[in-house]
Amino acid sequence: MKKLKIGLVQQSCCEEPQLNIEKSLQGIRKLAAQDAELIILQELHCTTYFCQTENTDNFDLAEEIPGPVTQQFAAVAKELAVVLVVSLFERRAAGLYHNTAVVLEKDGTIAGIYRKMHIPDDPGYYEKFYFTPGDLGFKPIVTSVGNLGVLVCWDQWYPEAARLMALAGADMLIYPTAIGYDPQDNDQEQQRQKESWLTIQRSHAIANGIPVISVNRVGYEADPSGNTAGTQFWGGSFVAGCQGEILKQAEAERDEVLCAEINLEQTEKVRRIWPFFRDRRIDQYDDLGKRFRD
Numbered sequence: 001m002k003k004l005k006i007g008l009v010q011q012s013c014c015e016e017p018q019l020n021i022e023k024s025l026q027g028i029r030k031l032a033a034q035d036a037e038l039i040i041l042q043e044l045h046c047t048t049y050f051c052q053t054e055n056t057d058n059f060d061l062a063e064e065i066p067g068p069v070t071q072q073f074a075a076v077a078k079e080l081a082v083v084l085v086v087s088l089f090e091r092r093a094a095g096l097y098h099n100t101a102v103v104l105e106k107d108g109t110i111a112g113i114y115r116k117m118h119i120p121d122d123p124g125y126y127e128k129f130y131f132t133p134g135d136l137g138f139k140p141i142v143t144s145v146g147n148l149g150v151l152v153c154w155d156q157w158y159p160e161a162a163r164l165m166a167l168a169g170a171d172m173l174i175y176p177t178a179i180g181y182d183p184q185d186n187d188q189e190q191q192r193q194k195e196s197w198l199t200i201q202r203s204h205a206i207a208n209g210i211p212v213i214s215v216n217r218v219g220y221e222a223d224p225s226g227n228t229a230g231t232q233f234w235g236g237s238f239v240a241g242c243q244g245e246i247l248k249q250a251e252a253e254r255d256e257v258l259c260a261e262i263n264l265e266q267t268e269k270v271r272r273i274w275p276f277f278r279d280r281r282i283d284q285y286d287d288l289g290k291r292f293r294d
Helices: 017-032 056-061 068-080 153-157 159-167 187-208 266-273
Strands: 003-010 038-041 083-093 096-104 110-115 141-143 146-150 172-177 212-216 218-221 231-234 238-240 246-249 256-263
Touching (some): 003 212, 017 038, 017 256, 038 172, 038 212, 068 083, 068 096, 083 110, 083 172, 153 172, 153 187, 159 172, 159 187, 246 256
Antiparallel strands (some): 083 096, 096 110, 212 238, 218 231
8 A cells, every 4th residue: 555644744833934934944944754744834834824905015936936935844854855845935037936835855956836826905914915817727746745736725625726736647536735723703604614715625636536635824824904803724634535534633722733544545546436537528518618617
């Protein structure tokens, strides 16, 4: 059985990027000590979630890839011989920025990058102000531990993205994430939103017969503008198996490193009994390329 140990670093973040980086590095070391071969960090883990406001000064947080932050994580990947998935605010050119996941191989080289494709624009999540939609498509990143179907946060709500990654040969789907509650919502609404988040991602595992790994941030972050009540990130990072079963899940309110084992041979078994790929009616799906079917 081809089994793989996966590590997740769920953390709260402060205003000082280097302190956040050091916390992430500590988490990586703890997971490597538990024999994790693939370690995944949450979305934009070097900073607070600055997209709560539209502020041009925040573009100073971005850097080129490769750059100093990439190099810090690459050095640790090489030292510990682990594959890392890190999430950075990429400066591609003046006025051109992306929300980018970087996959680092065990030797510290860049195996590939993924630029977030679906960009939200909602109160407290003003990402369209900062991020240009990705232009690299839905292509798995080939690594020594498997073909990684890396997507980012808002991408997790779109079955099309998950399906295209699976059709391109992804062995697993990986979602670095930053999502939380509006503290002004009542408990019932907060619970509905979190359950929806879990359900949609578990459904991607089921529909495609591959594991899903989602790594969310945790803790309260105030809105610097004072226009909203801020965001209470709900943590709950998890690993789901090929039939959507939760293998491991982190707590909702604290920093946590989580180690889980997945079986990469389970996909073959599950797809034999649930042959969704066989029964797809690809001759009838042309309208998926339309914005809306009138």
